[in-house]
Amino acid sequence: MADPGHPVKCSPVMVDGVALNGPTVNILDSEDFLQQSMAIILEDAVKKATDVKEKVCEWRPPEELKELLDLELRDEGESESQILQRCRDAIRYSVKTTHPRFFNQLFAGLEPYSLVASCIVEALKPSAYTYEVGPVFTLVEDAVLRKMMELVGWEEGGDGIFNAGGSMSNMYAVNLARYHHCPDIKQLGLSAAPRLVLFTSQECHYSISKAAAFLGIGTKNVYKVPSDESGKMIPSALEELIKKAKSEGAVPFMVNATAGTTVLGAFDPLEEIADICGEHNLWLHVDVTNSVAWNPHKMMMACLQCSAFLVRDKTGLLQRCYSASASYLFQQDKFYDISFDTGDKSIQCGRKPDAFKFWLLWKAVGARQLEQRVDRALAMARYLADEIKKREGFRLLMEPEYANVCFWYIPPSLRHSSSPSAVLLLPLQVAPVIKERMMKVGSMMVGYQPHSDRANFFRMIVISPQAGKADMDFVLDEIHNLGKDL
Amino acid sequence: MADPGHPVKCSPVMVDGVALNGPTVNILDSEDFLQQSMAIILEDAVKKATDVKEKVCEWRPPEELKELLDLELRDEGESESQILQRCRDAIRYSVKTTHPRFFNQLFAGLEPYSLVASCIVEALKPSAYTYEVGPVFTLVEDAVLRKMMELVGWEEGGDGIFNAGGSMSNMYAVNLARYHHCPDIKQLGLSAAPRLVLFTSQECHYSISKAAAFLGIGTKNVYKVPSDESGKMIPSALEELIKKAKSEGAVPFMVNATAGTTVLGAFDPLEEIADICGEHNLWLHVDVTNSVAWNPHKMMMACLQCSAFLVRDKTGLLQRCYSASASYLFQQDKFYDISFDTGDKSIQCGRKPDAFKFWLLWKAVGARQLEQRVDRALAMARYLADEIKKREGFRLLMEPEYANVCFWYIPPSLRHSSSPSAVLLLPLQVAPVIKERMMKVGSMMVGYQPHSDRANFFRMIVISPQAGKADMDFVLDEIHNLGKDL
Numbered sequence: 001m002a003d004p005g006h007p008v009k010c011s012p013v014m015v016d017g018v019a020l021n022g023p024t025v026n027i028l029d030s031e032d033f034l035q036q037s038m039a040i041i042l043e044d045a046v047k048k049a050t051d052v053k054e055k056v057c058e059w060r061p062p063e064e065l066k067e068l069l070d071l072e073l074r075d076e077g078e079s080e081s082q083i084l085q086r087c088r089d090a091i092r093y094s095v096k097t098t099h100p101r102f103f104n105q106l107f108a109g110l111e112p113y114s115l116v117a118s119c120i121v122e123a124l125k126p127s128a129y130t131y132e133v134g135p136v137f138t139l140v141e142d143a144v145l146r147k148m149m150e151l152v153g154w155e156e157g158g159d160g161i162f163n164a165g166g167s168m169s170n171m172y173a174v175n176l177a178r179y180h181h182c183p184d185i186k187q188l189g190l191s192a193a194p195r196l197v198l199f200t201s202q203e204c205h206y207s208i209s210k211a212a213a214f215l216g217i218g219t220k221n222v223y224k225v226p227s228d229e230s231g232k233m234i235p236s237a238l239e240e241l242i243k244k245a246k247s248e249g250a251v252p253f254m255v256n257a258t259a260g261t262t263v264l265g266a267f268d269p270l271e272e273i274a275d276i277c278g279e280h281n282l283w284l285h286v287d288v289t290n291s292v293a294w295n296p297h298k299m300m301m302a303c304l305q306c307s308a309f310l311v312r313d314k315t316g317l318l319q320r321c322y323s324a325s326a327s328y329l330f331q332q333d334k335f336y337d338i339s340f341d342t343g344d345k346s347i348q349c350g351r352k353p354d355a356f357k358f359w360l361l362w363k364a365v366g367a368r369q370l371e372q373r374v375d376r377a378l379a380m381a382r383y384l385a386d387e388i389k390k391r392e393g394f395r396l397l398m399e400p401e402y403a404n405v406c407f408w409y410i411p412p413s414l415r416h417s418s419s420p421s422a423v424l425l426l427p428l429q430v431a432p433v434i435k436e437r438m439m440k441v442g443s444m445m446v447g448y449q450p451h452s453d454r455a456n457f458f459r460m461i462v463i464s465p466q467a468g469k470a471d472m473d474f475v476l477d478e479i480h481n482l483g484k485d486l
Numbered sequence: 487m488a489d490p491g492h493p494v495k496c497s498p499v500m501v502d503g504v505a506l507n508g509p510t511v512n513i514l515d516s517e518d519f520l521q522q523s524m525a526i527i528l529e530d531a532v533k534k535a536t537d538v539k540e541k542v543c544e545w546r547p548p549e550e551l552k553e554l555l556d557l558e559l560r561d562e563g564e565s566e567s568q569i570l571q572r573c574r575d576a577i578r579y580s581v582k583t584t585h586p587r588f589f590n591q592l593f594a595g596l597e598p599y600s601l602v603a604s605c606i607v608e609a610l611k612p613s614a615y616t617y618e619v620g621p622v623f624t625l626v627e628d629a630v631l632r633k634m635m636e637l638v639g640w641e642e643g644g645d646g647i648f649n650a651g652g653s654m655s656n657m658y659a660v661n662l663a664r665y666h667h668c669p670d671i672k673q674l675g676l677s678a679a680p681r682l683v684l685f686t687s688q689e690c691h692y693s694i695s696k697a698a699a700f701l702g703i704g705t706k707n708v709y710k711v712p713s714d715e716s717g718k719m720i721p722s723a724l725e726e727l728i729k730k731a732k733s734e735g736a737v738p739f740m741v742n743a744t745a746g747t748t749v750l751g752a753f754d755p756l757e758e759i760a761d762i763c764g765e766h767n768l769w770l771h772v773d774v775t776n777s778v779a780w781n782p783h784k785m786m787m788a789c790l791q792c793s794a795f796l797v798r799d800k801t802g803l804l805q806r807c808y809s810a811s812a813s814y815l816f817q818q819d820k821f822y823d824i825s826f827d828t829g830d831k832s833i834q835c836g837r838k839p840d841a842f843k844f845w846l847l848w849k850a851v852g853a854r855q856l857e858q859r860v861d862r863a864l865a866m867a868r869y870l871a872d873e874i875k876k877r878e879g880f881r882l883l884m885e886p887e888y889a890n891v892c893f894w895y896i897p898p899s900l901r902h903s904s905s906p907s908a909v910l911l912l913p914l915q916v917a918p919v920i921k922e923r924m925m926k927v928g929s930m931m932v933g934y935q936p937h938s939d940r941a942n943f944f945r946m947i948v949i950s951p952q953a954g955k956a957d958m959d960f961v962l963d964e965i966h967n968l969g970k971d972l
Contacts, residue, residue: 013955015872018858018865020958023586025951027536030598034532037602038524045609046520050513057621062823065621071629073845077852083599086849087606090842094622097611100509105619107611107836112516113569115608116523120573122604123531125583125593125790132925133591135543135551136580143557164650167835175700189704190676206810210833213808214661216702218675263814297836304611305836322699324692328749328935328945333915335922337548347696349653350593350783350791356576359559363572366563372504379504386501429819436821439618449814459814465511469499472506 033080040087049096050110050466055442056102057095065093100467101444101474106262109464111301117360118303127350128162129329129343131336137353138340144355144362149310152292159318160310161345162354167207169293169309170256172347174198174211176291176311177254177283179321186321190216197221197245199282200256201233201268208256221250230398231266233257235273242280254283263451263459264397265404299374299403299463302358318345373465377403381462384472391476397457405460406451409434409479411486431456434483443478519566526573535582536596536952541928542588543581551579586953587930587960592748595950597787603846604789613836614648615815615829617822623839624826630841630848635796638778645804646796647831648840653693655779655795656742658833660684660697662777662797663740663769665807672807676702683707683731685768686742687719687754694742707736716884717752719743725762740769749937749945750883751890785860785889785949788844804831859951863889867948870958877962883943894943895920895965897972917942920969929964 012019048054060068069089078086096102098110126134128141145160163169178185178196185193196217200208202224212222223245226237238255245252255277257268270286277284285291290312297306311318323344330344343351362370381400388394388407393415397406411430431448438444446460460475498505534540546554555575564572582588584596612620614627631646649655664671664682671679682703686694688710698708709731712723724741731738741763743754756772763770771777776798783792797804809830816830829837848856867886874880874893879901883892897916917934924930932946946961 013869015865015869016861018862020862020866020869020955022954022956023950023952024859024862024954025595025597027532027596027598027952031528031533034528034598034602038528038605041602041605041609042517042520042524045606046513047517049610060621062617062621062625062826066625069622069625071625071845073629073633073848073853075853077850077855080850083602083846083850086846087602090606090622090626090846091610094610094612095619097613097619098609105613107613109511110513110609110611111511112513112520116520116527116569116573118608119524119527119605120531120576122601122608122789123527123584123596124535124577124580125596126580127583127591127593127790131548133581133583135546135548136555136576139548139552139555139557140576143552143559147559164654165834165836167833168650171700171833178702185702185704186699187704187706189681189698189707190702191679191681191704193677195675195677205835206812207835209810210808212675213672213810214657214701214833216664216671216676218671218673218677220673221675262812303608304613305838322696324695324699326692326748327937328933331918331935333918333942335918335925340548347653347657347700348651349691349693350651352791359557360569360572360576362559364563364566364569367559367561369563373510375502376504376506376510379501380506383499383501383506432817432819432821439821447814449817451813456819464509466509466513468508468510469506470508 036084037087040084040091044088044091046110049091050098050100052100052471054096054099056099056445057439057442058093059439059442060093068093095445100464100471103460103462103475104445104447106298106461107304107463108461109301109466111303111361113364114301114303114357114361117357121353121356126353128353129341129346129349129351131340132334134353137356138342140359141342141353141355142340144359145308145310148294148308152310154312156314158310158312158314159345160308161318161342162306162308163346163351164348165305165307166205166293166295167210169307170205170207170285171211171214172309173256173285173291173293174208174217174254175215176318176321177285178215180283180317181253183320195221195250197223197250197252198254198256199223199225199238199241199252201225201227201258203227203231203261203264203266204256204258205262227266230401231261231264233268233273235269235276238273239276242276252280252282254285256285259286260402263404263449264406265400265402267401296358299377300358300370301464302361306354306357322347376465377462380467380469380472381405383469384460384462387472387476393480394476397454403462405462406457408455408457409483411483413486428456430483430486431458433486434479437482438478441482444475446475522570523573526570526577530574530577532596532601535577536584536586538586538957540582540585542585542931543925543928544579545925545928546579554579581931586950586957589946589948589961590931590933592784592947593790593949594947595787595952597789597847599850600787600789600843600847603843607839607842612839614839615827615832615835615837617824617826618820620839623842624828626845627828627839627841628826630845631794631796634780634794638796640798642800644796644798644800646794647804647828648792648794649832649837650834651791651793652691652779652781653696655793656691656693656771657697657700658795659742659771659777659779660694660703660740661701662803662807663771664701666769666803667739669806681707681736683709683736683738684740684742685709685711685724685727685738687711687713687744689713689717689747689750689752690742690744691748713752716887717747717750719754719759721755721758721762724759728762728766738766738768740771742771745772746888749890749935750892751886751888753887782844785863786844786847786856787949788847792840792843808833862951863948866953866958867891869955870946870948873958873962879966880962883940889948891946891948892943894941895969897969899972914941916969916972917944919972920965923968924964927968930961932961
């Protein structure tokens with residue numbers, strides 16, 4: 001290949017026995033492979049994976065799957081046709097989380113625009129730390145954050161950062177609240193500080209405890225506020241716990257409220273909690289006051305992962321809290337407006353431009369349709385709940401407030417009582433056994449779990465516009481088919 | 487569309503004014519769009535982006551680029567042809583980090599096998615927390631971690647986790663070292679603990695300070711050990727600082743050693759540091775003793791981000807340190823071997839299966855070629871250093887130990903002295919002005935920065951097998967062309 005950029009010279013230039021002339025890897029040699037792989041991805045990982053007539057999963061136990069995949073990494077490489085087969089196998093044995101009958105997680109469905117944005121990002125390999133390296137993506141992030149803050153209701157704007165998932169957003173919040181409470185902790189650490197306490201409901205996501213452990217606050221200093229039957233934090237109980245912490249000599253600094261709990265999909269009463277926070281001067285996360293963690297990879301269907309942390313602060317708090325001012329990235333003598341070098345607000349160094357996956361989708365679909373999709377998912381959840389109430393052998397745990405529908409299935413042999421306490425007598429293994437059969441058949445995926453004194457129940461999440469009423473009916477029919485002999 | 491899975495019914499089922507029949511989004515409707523987008527990605531983001539005859543960047547200042555991109559998110563969506571144009575524009579104005587003449591970061595080049603793996607992951611939307619949801623990807627991660635530990639020299643194996651970047655790996659290390667030192671801190675926090683101190687060289691990556699701030703240790707409790715001229719930690723200085731910390735009543739718990747510093751590419755003397763750690767009973771990170779942070783997205787060229795944290799521990803330390811035991815994900819009554827449910831070792835909840843991007847690449851290329859690529863990159867760095875020494879107006883900062891080549895360019899008008907101190911008199915703005923011109927021309931990208939009392943110099947990273955000797959020569963010619971009038 002003789003071109004003006006990479007001229008071929010006759011004599012090899014050798015350093016330490018290595019020839020340095022020309023590139024040793026040329027993308028053009030891989031063009032066929034890339035074309036064929038993309039065709040496989042479109043056929044198997046997109047069309048077939050989302051086809052309701054195909055299986056959700058092709059279950060194999062770990063030891064068998066290990067054999068099938070031939071995981072070992074060897075000294076010699078393999079041919080392109082072998083690698084293409086590996087791609088087919090990896091797709092075949094993967095769970096199809098984009099299948100219309102995957103209801104197992106708080107994400108579902110496939111949004112083609114977001115997929116294209118993801119693939120652009122993968123090919124371009126950008127990092128969102130500086131405008132220099134990621135001009136398009138730092139601007140896109142800025143635009144998306146502004147729009148999200150507008151939707152949250154912060155007319156005055158604020159600050160924010162996309163990061164590696166909702167758990168990370170919650171860690172950002174806890175650390176920022178601590179920094180806001182006492183900036184000296186960034187330099188001096190907690191060993192000289194009083195015992196700091198944060199409050200969250202017993203129904204909160206486990207990332208709050210992980211954050212407390214990781215950030216040196218300690219999991220015992222996460223005071224879990226009791227929730228009511230529907231999963232909402234009880235404000236009077238919060239107030240009591242704050243007083244208790246203070247009476248112990250500890251220092252409350254933050255309340256984490258949850259808008260859509262993981263299991264029940266419950267919304268904490270934000271206004272009442274905000275009032276209590278105002279009174280006690282506490283940072284409130286996930287509210288209209290201080291900060292919000294919002295994952296567009298859930299109900300907005302952006303490709304995984306797409307998570308934003310938003311802060312209602314315009315004084316540069318996020319930058320002051322997180323900055324380390326690395327001189328090799330964040331030079332102050334650059335020739336452009338360095339306010340777009342947002343990397344120093346992050347705990348990461350390299351950081352994927354996840355905002356782009358939301359931006360392109362939003363551009364294509366528009367805010368109105370995004371809103372309609374949410375409305376439809378919530379209506380679908382209510383339809384499912386109503387069906388559950390109508391069907392014999394099904395029992396709704398509670399009316400859904402969000403897209404989570406929690407319910408028991410009671411096999412005919414166990415339907416000895418029509419009283420509400422029947423489900424409490426339900427053998428623990430009913431849901432796990434149905435789940436096992438469901439995975440082995442591969443017809444659908446719905447999660448299960450116990451909850452305080454409630455026996456294992458199904459937690460079904462309804463998100464994707466690729467699922468319809470027929471899929472709701474199918475799930476209930478199929479659970480009955482899989483469990484009626486138990 | 488009438489199919490057995492999604493039958494069409496005549497009367498719409500309405501809930502809250504929303505029709506629920508059938509899916510409202512169908513992937514098949516997007517097939518053309520996906521085909522066309524993939525063609526654009528292959529043409530513009532892969533072939534053109536890596537073509538040495540094309541520009542590395544198409545520089546626009548932020549305000550102008552904002553206008554060009556039309557970033558606003560509106561209520562109504564756009565047509566597919568408009569979205570395709572947005573894809574072309576996003577690619578056009580992005581920096582081509584995969585271009586053979588991008589030497590600006592510690593990553594470079596494009597590895598087609600890794601790109602295909604990335605796109606499979608994006609389409610399948612897996613999360614690596616449980617075998618249930620990510621059977622292929624949890625097994626792949628396990629296999630890759632084992633192989634990496636073997637290469638690190640841990641015949642007995644260990645534990646590990648892929649995570650969202652090298653900064654995160656370092657945070658994992660600091661927290662794990664702390665947990666190992668005193669497990670009670672996980673529950674009780676640091677407020678009751680003595681002042682913990684960790685040691686790292688003054689040349690270490692800034693993520694160590696970020697970790698100390700985030701984890702509640704405090705940046706002042708990161709004791710920076712002096713490095714020698716070549717950027718290596720001075721062991722005797724480490725020993726002195728450990729004694730100093732103890733005499734202050736603080737508790738040393740960890741040493742972070744760096745194998746390839748960010749700026750100079752220096753390797754700390756691991757064996758001597760390991761001896762000191764052994765003597766003082768300190769956790770050593772990045773060594774053959776306790777833990778390692780390894781980013782295959784750098785020299786191994788896996789797509790961004792691909793970062794592993796490895797621990798030489800087989801007692802489940804990682805799990806104990808990080809677990810929160812969420813009942814909705816990590817049920818203990820599952821029907822398969824739950825040791826593959828690795829999510830509770832992570833600070834994230836959802837987590838991308840980044841190991842797959844390294845695995846497929848390794849399968850295709852083989853360990854031997856990966857090794858040859860590293861050898862070649864190091865030989866290329868030595869060739870570049872030798873050229874710099876030969877050329878008038880260029881001055882090498884130090885002999886490269888790794889793939890980082892640091893050097894000054896002295897414009898003819900400033901070459902008044904041949905003494906080594908000439909570079910100290912170099913006006914600060916020489917490198918920034920050349921960088922500005924380089925970006926505006928778009929011919930290549932090389933970073934610059936100051937370093938202690940040294941004026942701004944270029945830091946060029948040589949990684950990609952897509953770059954050859956001609957590209958090294960080009961960089962030096964181009965810097966001279968861009969800066970000779972200064």
